[in-house]
Amino acid sequence: xxxxxxxxxxxxxxNPGELCVMATGGGAFKFYxxxxxxxxxxxxxxxEMECLIIGLDFFITEIPREVFTYSEMDPMHFxxxxxxxxxxxxxxxxxxVSMIKVSGPREFQRVGGTSLGGGTLWGLLSLLTGARTxxxxxxNAERGDNAKVDMLVxxxxxxxxxxxxxxxxxxxxxxxKVFRMKREAEREAEDTGGLTNDDSGSLPPPTSSLKPLAPPxxxxxxxxxxxxxxxxxxxxxxEDISRSLLYAISNNIGQIxxxxxxxxxxxxxxxxxxFIRGHRQTINTLSYAIKFWSDGAKxxxxxxxxxxxxxxxxxxxxxxxxxxxxxxxxxxxSEQMEKx
Amino acid sequence: xxxxxxxxxxxxxxNPGELCVMATGGGAFKFYxxxxxxxxxxxxxxxEMECLIIGLDFFITEIPREVFTYSEMDPMHFxxxxxxxxxxxxxxxxxxVSMIKVSGPREFQRVGGTSLGGGTLWGLLSLLTGARTxxxxxxNAERGDNAKVDMLVxxxxxxxxxxxxxxxxxxxxxxxKVFRMKREAEREAEDTGGLTNDDSGSLPPPTSSLKPLAPPxxxxxxxxxxxxxxxxxxxxxxEDISRSLLYAISNNIGQIxxxxxxxxxxxxxxxxxxFIRGHRQTINTLSYAIKFWSDGAKxxxxxxxxxxxxxxxxxxxxxxxxxxxxxxxxxxxSEQMEKx
Numbered sequence: 001x002x003x004x005x006x007x008x009x010x011x012x013x014x015n016p017g018e019l020c021v022m023a024t025g026g027g028a029f030k031f032y033x034x035x036x037x038x039x040x041x042x043x044x045x046x047x048e049m050e051c052l053i054i055g056l057d058f059f060i061t062e063i064p065r066e067v068f069t070y071s072e073m074d075p076m077h078f079x080x081x082x083x084x085x086x087x088x089x090x091x092x093x094x095x096x097v098s099m100i101k102v103s104g105p106r107e108f109q110r111v112g113g114t115s116l117g118g119g120t121l122w123g124l125l126s127l128l129t130g131a132r133t134x135x136x137x138x139x140n141a142e143r144g145d146n147a148k149v150d151m152l153v154x155x156x157x158x159x160x161x162x163x164x165x166x167x168x169x170x171x172x173x174x175x176x177k178v179f180r181m182k183r184e185a186e187r188e189a190e191d192t193g194g195l196t197n198d199d200s201g202s203l204p205p206p207t208s209s210l211k212p213l214a215p216p217x218x219x220x221x222x223x224x225x226x227x228x229x230x231x232x233x234x235x236x237x238x239e240d241i242s243r244s245l246l247y248a249i250s251n252n253i254g255q256i257x258x259x260x261x262x263x264x265x266x267x268x269x270x271x272x273x274x275f276i277r278g279h280r281q282t283i284n285t286l287s288y289a290i291k292f293w294s295d296g297a298k299x300x301x302x303x304x305x306x307x308x309x310x311x312x313x314x315x316x317x318x319x320x321x322x323x324x325x326x327x328x329x330x331x332x333x334s335e336q337m338e339k340x
Numbered sequence: 341x342x343x344x345x346x347x348x349x350x351x352x353x354x355n356p357g358e359l360c361v362m363a364t365g366g367g368a369f370k371f372y373x374x375x376x377x378x379x380x381x382x383x384x385x386x387x388e389m390e391c392l393i394i395g396l397d398f399f400i401t402e403i404p405r406e407v408f409t410y411s412e413m414d415p416m417h418f419x420x421x422x423x424x425x426x427x428x429x430x431x432x433x434x435x436x437v438s439m440i441k442v443s444g445p446r447e448f449q450r451v452g453g454t455s456l457g458g459g460t461l462w463g464l465l466s467l468l469t470g471a472r473t474x475x476x477x478x479x480n481a482e483r484g485d486n487a488k489v490d491m492l493v494x495x496x497x498x499x500x501x502x503x504x505x506x507x508x509x510x511x512x513x514x515x516x517k518v519f520r521m522k523r524e525a526e527r528e529a530e531d532t533g534g535l536t537n538d539d540s541g542s543l544p545p546p547t548s549s550l551k552p553l554a555p556p557x558x559x560x561x562x563x564x565x566x567x568x569x570x571x572x573x574x575x576x577x578x579e580d581i582s583r584s585l586l587y588a589i590s591n592n593i594g595q596i597x598x599x600x601x602x603x604x605x606x607x608x609x610x611x612x613x614x615f616i617r618g619h620r621q622t623i624n625t626l627s628y629a630i631k632f633w634s635d636g637a638k639x640x641x642x643x644x645x646x647x648x649x650x651x652x653x654x655x656x657x658x659x660x661x662x663x664x665x666x667x668x669x670x671x672x673x674s675e676q677m678e679k680x
Contacts, residue, residue, distance in 0.1 A: 095491055095513035112633075115511040116456075116592055119491055123515030126522045127468060127576070151435055151459055171455040173435035178463030183472065236467070248456055252592065255454065259599035293452075 020044050022314035024051040046314045049100060052092055053108050055313030056272060059303055060085050067270075069299050070287040075280065079301065088268040091257045092309070093275035095119030099260050112260050114253065118275035121249050128245075129238035137242050138279050144243030149236060151176025174248035178236065243281075250282050254289020254300070261298065269300055274307040360384050362654035364391040386654045389440060392432055393448050395653030396612060399643055400425050407610075409639050410627040415620065419641065428608040431597045432649070433615035435459030439600050452600050454593065458615035461589050468585075469578035477582050478619050484583030489576060491516025514588035518576065583621075590622050594629020594640070601638065609640055614647040 020042040023035060028045040036043045059066050060081065067079040089111075090100045097117040102108045122134060131137045154168030155177070261269050269290060276282050283302055290300040303309070360382040363375060368385040376383045399406050400421065407419040429451075430440045437457040442448045462474060471477045494508030495517070601609050609630060616622050623642055630640040645652070 095516045096511075112595070114592060114595065115490070115514040115516075116588055117513050117516075119513030119516030119519065120588070123489070123513075123518030123522075124464065124468075126519050127515075128464075132523065132526070149463070150455070171436075173457050173459030173463075174455040175463030176435045176455075176457075176459030179459065179466045182463075182466045186472065248460070252454060252456055255452070256596065256599065259596065259603060263599060263602050 020318070022046060022318050024048050024310045024314040044314075044318065046317055048310060049098070049108060049110065050106060051310045051313030051317065052090065052272070053100065053102055053106065053313065054316050055309035055311070056090055056102075056270060056303070057085065057105065058312060058316055059305060059309070060270070063305075066304050067301050068304070069301060070283045072284075075283075085268075087264075087266055088270060089257065089261045089264065089266040091253065091269060091271045091273075093117055093253060093271065093273035095122075097253055097256075097273075099257060101260075101264050101266060111264055112256065114256055116249055116252055118249075118273070121245055121275075124245060125242055128241050131238065131242070134277070138246070138277070138281070140239045140242035141246040141281055142243075144237075144239030144241070146171070146240060146244040146247050148240040149175050149177050149244045150247075171247065171251070174244055181236075246281060247285055250285035251289050254286045255293055257286075257300075258290055258293040258298065262294075267298060269298060271300055271302050272306045272309045276302065276306050278304070278306075360658070362386060362658050364388050364650045364654040384654075384658065386657055388650060389438070389448060389450065390446060391650045391653030391657065392430065392612070393440065393442055393446065393653065394656050395649035395651070396430055396442075396610060396643070397425065397445065398652060398656055399645060399649070400610070403645075406644050407641050408644070409641060410623045412624075415623075425608075427604075427606055428610060429597065429601045429604065429606040431593065431609060431611045431613075433457055433593060433611065433613035435462075437593055437596075437613075439597060441600075441604050441606060451604055452596065454596055456589055456592055458589075458613070461585055461615075464585055465582055468581050471578065471582070474617070478586070478617070478621070480579045480582035481586040481621055482583075484577075484579030484581070486511070486580060486584040486587050488580040489517050489584045490514050490587075511587065511591070514584055521576075586621060587625055590625035591629050594626045595633055597626075597640075598630055598633040598638065607638060609638060611640055611642050612646045612649050616642065616646050618644070618646075 021035065021039060022044050023032075024046045025048050028035075028043070028048075032043060032045060061083055062081060064081055065078045066081070068076045069079065071077065086107075087101060087103045090102055090108075092098045092100065095118050096113060096115050098113040099111055100108050101111045118134075122137065125131050125137045125140075129137070129140060131140060150171045151173040152168060153170045153172050155172070257269055257271075261267070271286055276286075283300075286302075287300045290298050305312070361375065361379060362384050363372075364386045365388050368375075368383070368388075372383060372385060401423055402421060404421055405418045406421070408416045409419065411417065426447075427441060427443045430438075430442055430448075432438045432440065435458050436453060436455050438453040439451055440448050441451045458474075462477065465471055465477045465480075469477070469480060471480060490511045491513040492508060493510045493512050495512070597609055597611075601607070611626055616626075623640075626642075627640045630638050643649070
């Protein structure tokens with residue numbers, strides 16, 4: 001940073017006092033003192049949501065081959081940059097999820113969100129699968145089969161539940177197969193004495209199994225003999241678990257985003273944030289959710305630089321007057337238009 | 341069952357051929373042949389949703405001290421039975437969640453739902469905590485502190501994010517603290533050689549840590565020195581995990597239910613199904629979610645016999661003509677009213 005400071009002074013002749021770091025997000029406030037001290041330059045803290053929106057507006061209106069929709073046939077269908085962008089819904093997926101209604105330049109409102117976001121996926125998968133990086137988790141999900149852990153409509157009905165429009169492949173309950181299968185294996189282990197030498201501490205002592213009460217709505221199934229052999233719990237592998245949870249989180253965000261867009265009459269939904277990472281399964285699931293819930297009336301839009309909205313927005317808030325061909329901030333707009 | 345068959349013939353003089361079992365839910369279809377064979381009586385399969393609604397209508401209109409709302413001050417505030425009940429939203433929470441718009445007697449449509457339901461909670465908690473029964477899971481949740489695993493707004497900002505109306509105690513990311521804390525502990529263990537003798541297989545070999553890539557939106561925090569000591573991963577205990585997941589699932593259902601009620605102009609929202617089980621935390625969270633999202637305009641209604649809607653509905657579909665004081669099914673209504 002100090003080298004950069006010297007370089008900057010040499011190269012572009014800015015006033016040294018003007019060198020600063022634009023910072024946004026929670027860390028900009030929480031770590032303000034530490035950043036200032038460590039870098040030895042001024043730190044300007046900018047509002048996270050405002051920066052997100054400024055960044056997004058810039059990407060949507062100015063950058064070609066940036067905004068795209070997804071379909072199996074055409075996984076990256078680019079949209080032309082456009083100027084009539086308002087109003088729209090921005091769904092920003094980081095550790096948590098914020099949904100922001102944007103009505104005009106710097107005119108926005110957080111209308112909702114969900115705590116089930118990237119942090120939930122990373123946290124649960126790091127506990128369940130031992131994966132250490134998000135990329136590892138996504139690679140696992142890529143190879144997994146969620147039907148091994150999810151209860152599908154077909155698992156419950158043996159067929160579609162056509163009367164209310166549910167296909168047999170629809171996920172009825174995420175992780176819905178796990179509890180019963182795990183309990184069955186444990187009971188079996190108890191019957192064969194498999195637990196008598198268990199001292200790992202990972203399971204409660206066998207005495208607690210005196211009350212093997214299954215949740216009521218599945219107990220009727222569990223107490224009936226099984227019509228077909230189920231896979232054993234050892235088949236709960238990291239890949240299947242990762243796929244199931246990625247689907248669950250993405251589907252859920254997609255549904256809530258759709259419902260919020262309905263409530264606020266927003267026909268365009270952009271997805272941004274570091275959760276997506278250009279990962280095909282994630283983009284596919286979010287796209288599918290919007291298409292499914294809107295009966296094909298709405299589309300999910302993605303950005304190639306989804307993880308950088310806030311950073312670019314913070315930079316743009318302080319862009320040097322002589323930077324770039326066009327102004328992307330409204331107060332610079334008219335002024336610069338005259339020059340062009 | 342055979343004894344019951346004989347008893348029934350002796351006692352109420354029904355035509356023996358009329359003795360039957362009313363069955364509903366997925367199992368009624370999937371296990372039809374097995375049930376018939378095992379019980380030796382006729383099995384009448386009834387549509388799950390229809391039975392649910394018939395049961396609920398009966399409970400709402402006929403049974404005193406059945407429907408209640410929740411508040412901290414008055415945890416079980418009973419509503420009077422009422423006759424003008426339509427339209428309403430029924431949120432039925434079993435392994436998965438169905439949301440059903442009910443416009444009149446037997447007039448209903450499944451408008452949505454979520455795969456994040458009871459099955460998800462039971463499945464994930466059985467993997468994460470070793471709990472064997474739903475009651476055990478709820479008891480764990482009762483004692484837990486979700487702030488140990490959830491990332492709160494205050495953890496990110498150090499304070500409220502007032503500008504967009506988020507309190508510091510709001511959950512920003514469910515399980516949002518887990519990933520970072522687990523990674524930090526692992527890195528520490530690697531630094532001190534703690535992993536060199538590890539052969540449990542539960543963690544990948546240390547070589548994979550050559551790329552210790554944290555998800556981008558939290559990496560900036562992770563690479564900064566911590567301002568305050570964080571609890572160690574050993575503090576991820578079953579109680580905290582259970583509480584966090586119970587909150588996450590219940591909050592999420594509450595939000596989606598609210599949004600669906602908005603979309604379909606339904607001011608009354610009933611919660612039913614075996615997930616709730618009269619558990620205070622669950623009822624509290626669902627109530628809070630509806631109040632929070634509707635700005636106090638809507639209330640969540642619960643039922644004392646929430647787990648029996650479908651069973652009672654199936655029974656009512658076939659009630660003997662001479663049963664009860666009043667007809668609760670619309671086609672019996674006028675006929676029986678004359679007798680009363």
